[in-house]
Amino acid sequence: MADTITPTPSLEELQHWTWVLGRAQQMMLENGFDLATAKPADNPYAAMFDPSAAMRAGADFWADTMQLWQRFLDPAHAQPFEETPEQARDRRFKAPQWREQPVFDFLRQSYFTLADHLLKGVDALEGVDPHQKEQIRFATRGFIDAMSPTNFPATNPEVLEHLVDTNGESLLKGLGNMLNDLAKGQLTQVDPHAFEIGRNLAVTPGKVVKRTPLYELIQYTPVTAQVFRTPLIIFPPWINRFYILDLSPEKSLIRWAVEQGITVFVVSWKSADATMKDVVWDDYVEHGQIDAIDTVRGLLGVEGVHAVGYCVAGTTLAATLAVLAARGQADRVKSATFLTAQVDFSESGDLRLFVDDDQLAMIRSLGAEGFLDGRYMAATFNLLRGRDLIWNYVTNNYLMGRDYVPFDLLHWNSDVTNLPAKWHLSYLTDFYRDNKLVNPGAMAIGGTPIDLGQVTTPTYVQAGREDHIAPAQSVWKITHHFKGPLRFVLAGSGHIAGVVNPPSSGKYQYWTNDAQAGSLSEFLAGAQENKGSWWPDWAGWIAARDPHKVDASGARIPGEGALPAIEDAPGAYVRTR
Structure with missing residues (x-):
């Protein structure tokens, strides 16, 4: 009509x-x-x-x-x-x-x-x-x-026409969608039956080779006869499931890295429950990242690893590097890659608006059982892009009564993870509110003071030009603190699509600038625009750190080394609700 x-x-x-x-x-x-x-x-x-x-x-x-x-x-x-x-x-x-x-x-x-x-x-x-x-x-x-006329049936012409075309069925279907969401306490964005972990998501072959109360360590099966000597360990954010980097096979960064001849390990964090009420940041650094790094080094008999930190896990990786440097163990990490990660929170975007006293008091009350329900964080992130992630679905799901779209990224976005309440509250206050990480000695791990200025590890920093969670200007500030050789790459799109952008998609672009730049604007002024994915640029940078290769045998095969396979990837923690 x-x-x-x-x-x-x-x-x-x-x-x-x-x-x-x-x-x-x-x-x-x-x-x-x-x-x-x-x-x-x-x-x-x-x-x-x-x-x-x-x-x-x-x-x-x-x-x-x-x-x-x-x-x-x-x-x-x-x-x-x-x-x-x-x-x-x-x-x-x-x-x-x-x-x-x-x-x-x-x-x-x-x-x-x-x-x-x-x-x-x-x-x-x-x-x-x-x-x-x-x-x-x-x-x-x-x-x-919220007040847009598109959000109300009487003032949206498409809703009115669809209502007539369907003889009112769209209204009844939309009402059912809304009531279901109210019952589960979460907005539905995607067909809940279209995807299943281990069936069409997180299907890169591998094994869980270690399990602790905090994380599972997954080692992926090589597909090349030889692999690079230095392995790669990926630390995803614990506020989300790790398979954002292992979505459908054609979008999987993990699968793609394995195909490049890299021995890949991934940490799958445990979704918090009441047993984790005393977990703090020290645990994610000492018993999480450093423990996983040492486990991989011991398993493969290598001096160091390439480490990747995505979002908040990148913030933690910065502290891990500083702790290792202070302890004289910096060589345990041969290179570090930061994906949309912040260390200086002075310009950290709209999330800073959620750290006033009232908000912190509410979070404290919500975490009374020792963990914060992941639906709270999901709602917070949705609010940052309310027009796209809330009202768009109110119109389509409730007013239009349309079928849910099968979209793997939205499935992951809705797959919430609980957070340790004590640590999450400290994260908001120490980083977003007080910006302590960039002040030498203001924070410590296991008695070791943190000074980012001591980090000389070769570093690759990726930021998203349209990132609303970790703004590019904020991510850029890493370059002000680390002292080692550093490559900064600005990718098109945002916090997720800017990272999950396989070369086969032919989408977006990225900017590079080999000259010294004192600011992001100066970087952009002299930057070269490159079409497509930044992944090949990163893989070339990784290979240049240590081009030596070894046979993909023995401990390079999951479960064939000193650590027996516990179960197939993607493991148990990613399925825990």
Whole structure:
């Protein structure tokens, strides 16, 4: 029914929507004036409101509202609505009805107008702590995304047409989807039956060769006659399942690395339960990363390993390198690769907005049993991209009643992991709030002070240009602290797609710059853009660290060395819920 014609809006309809817009602005102004006249002692927010600025904002708003009116009452003589590039790209309004049908065109323009003025109002705030202003802007953007006319059946033309086309079945199916999600306490983003670990996810052949109360160590089966002498050990983030790096075979970084002749080990972290109530950061460094590194060294009889740390495991890997350097054991890691990992949290993005006293108190209460339910962290990450990861699915799943899309990455995104409550709270306070890791001696592991300036390990740093979790500017700061040879690569896309980008896909690009650069902007100014995946660049860098190869036999075969195979990959911990 794409050619359905909606009648021209009546005068009453236009008056109603103009009243809604005006009332919203009036409420903002009223609150502003009330707070502005209050004494600072009575209200600490009083200083943020300037009556003259509010009046100017109101005048601008009403001028834009009058232009809206004119476009509908006298479109032939009205100034056309000028979309910003961001508004023109907004996928929520891609359906032609939003421009071709007067009622919905009016709703779209009204929404953009009000959203623009709400954000301008935040920008105009004065006398506000910068962190608090960021929180206000984040909350305002969340409100703007939530109030979009695409999120309500009566104001979304596609929902209305689909409702008629399906004789109301879409409404009933959507209601069922919503009730199921409410019952399980988590938004469904993907067909829950399309994927299964060990069947079409995490299927790279290998064996679990070690299991501790904190992690399982998986060794993968070689597929080449010879392999590089120095093995690779991957530390994925413990806030997610490790198989983000072993999705469907064509997307698996682990499988691809094995095919390049690398002996690959992966740590599969245990999802936290009440037995892990006393687990702290020291455990993830000492009994996690260092223990796994030493296990691989002993198993294969090698001096050192290549280590990879993804996201928060990269933050921990930085501390591991500093601890080993302080103990005179730096040669145990021949090279380190950091995937979208932060060590300096001074510009760590929107996640910093979740570490004020109220948020920390709530997290403390949620972790009373010793662990934090992974659904909380999943909801937090979804909020960072609410338009794509929340409201998009509200519209498709609930309002449209559509079938869930089978998408392996979204399946992984929904496969939540519980976190040790004590450690997670320390992580937020010590890193995001207090930024201790970059202060020499401010933190210690097993009595060994951490000083990132002592790290001379050859380092490969990958960042995502559109990363909303570990912003590229924040990841870049690793270059300010490590002293060893370092290669920085900026990949297209974000925190996940920028990492999981196999060469066979032919997607995205990455930027390199062999010249010295003091800042990310300086790096970009002289960078070379390379089409496709950064994986081959990384594999070449790894090979250059130690090009020597050995036969893929003996301990290089999982279970044939000193550590017998416990079970087939992907192991038990990744399946524990």
